[in-house]
Amino acid sequence: MENWWIYRGAADPHAGVLRLPDPPPWRAFNGGPPVVPHHDQDPGAPRRLGDHRRAVTYRPREHELELINAALYLRRPLLVTGKPGTGKTTLAYAVAHELALGPVLRWPITSRSTIQQGLYDYDAIGRLREAGLKGREAGADDPDIGRYLTLGPLGTALLPYERPRVLLIDEIDKSDIDLPNDLLDIFEEGEYRIPELRRISSEHPDVAVQTADGGEATVHRGHVGCRAFPFIVLTSNGEREFPPAFLRRCLRLELREPDSEQLGRIVEAHLGTAAQAAGEDLIDRFAERRNSGSLATDQLLNALYLTSAAAVDGNSSREQLADLIMRHLESDADET
Known part of the structure; x- marks a missing residue:
């Protein structure tokens, strides 16, 4: 076992993430005051990892451990390819479990997935309907707008947590051709903006919104930026090629079938x-x-x-x- 490894592929959770050194200067982020994560028990972990009392099913090989830890050190997404059943999605759950990083934020990709869906959802129709039932007009400066805005898995992962959240972007190779390119700026800058909240930021600079994991977070002036860049696992069955600019921002790991x-x-x-x-x-x-x-x-x-x-x-x-x-x-x- 290498001394520099933070994630060791062990079954028992530990606080090794606290030993993670500061990021390289080009991957340092300061998204604002820390947000306390909403950490209920991860409902997906038992299905992916099995009975924690006996073992965690994912047992990475040495070169896999090296790439996983390199992604943690460099604050870079990990693009994981391999045949079905090789443990691509399990990897994300295993890292979250061992490093005690809370529930995995999962974004399943289809051909209709957009960057907007990953960042946040704004229920404008629901807001107008409720305003009509109450006999009032839903003005642009309505502070209750946060009730109709929910951060997506990617948007939640980029909140300013002290420790990285684990984000699983599952089957990225099923996406529309534009999605990998749309992710480039997010991966590089670690931030995004919500226009619906920026428009009311003068009157209401802080708006409470819902998060993808069932919690709540306050967004300041419509801007969300990370402090600890999330540990992002993108899975692919190898059914398509990705643009070089996208690959440059990821570390690539190919999983072999379990023996x-x-x-x-x-x-x-x-x-x-x-x-x-x-x-x-x-x-x-x-x-x-x-x-x-x-x-x-x-x-x-x-x-x-x-x-x-x-x-x-x-x-x-x-x-x-x-x-x-x-x-x-x-x-x-x-x-x-």
Whole structure:
């Protein structure tokens, strides 16, 4: 284990993030008075990490640890590519869990996603409707505008927290061609502005808004800027290329598929030690079938759970049922 590592790939949370040195001068930010994060229990962590009492499923290799820590030191986003089931999204949850950085802020990307959606949502129609029901006009200087404005996952991550928040931008390769370019300025400057609040900043400089994690934050004069640049994980299945300017602002990590030993630890964390021991044959079968086509790790977990819950008798019928779940992802037609 390298002494400079902040994130060590361990199962137990620790305060190692406090040892993180100051950022390089070109990545230093001072977005204003610190904001206290809203830290309820992360609902996504148990699904991604399994039973914390036994293990955290993500067990990074040494070169992966080096790149994760480099992203933490340099305050740069981490672009993670790999086949389905290699642990791309789990990486974000594992870092948040070990470094005690609170719930992961997740932004799932589709072809319709825009930078605006990631930053904030302004419910102008809801505001006008409620004003009409109350028999008044929703003026531009209405201080209640904050009730209709919710910061998105990216917008929340860029609040001036003392410690970095973890932001997962999931499947960035599904985005419209313009989104990676739209992210460039945000990644470089660590700030953004909300025009709806800037217009009333003379009369109402401080407006309380809702955050993506269910909390509340005060926005000063319509400006949001980070103090600790968030730890941003962008996942990609490698289905498209990104512009050089975007890649220049990221560190790139390609995850390999987990081997049989890692698969065993994943099964143990999610289904227990007994399931791991009883399912060794199916773990080996999964690893063997993966040599002839793509499989995702959750297919193995589903197969093990199903064959256990269905109490299938006999190795032959058990394997046949597992094979129905562990079908190659490239085609609906699979060998039997």
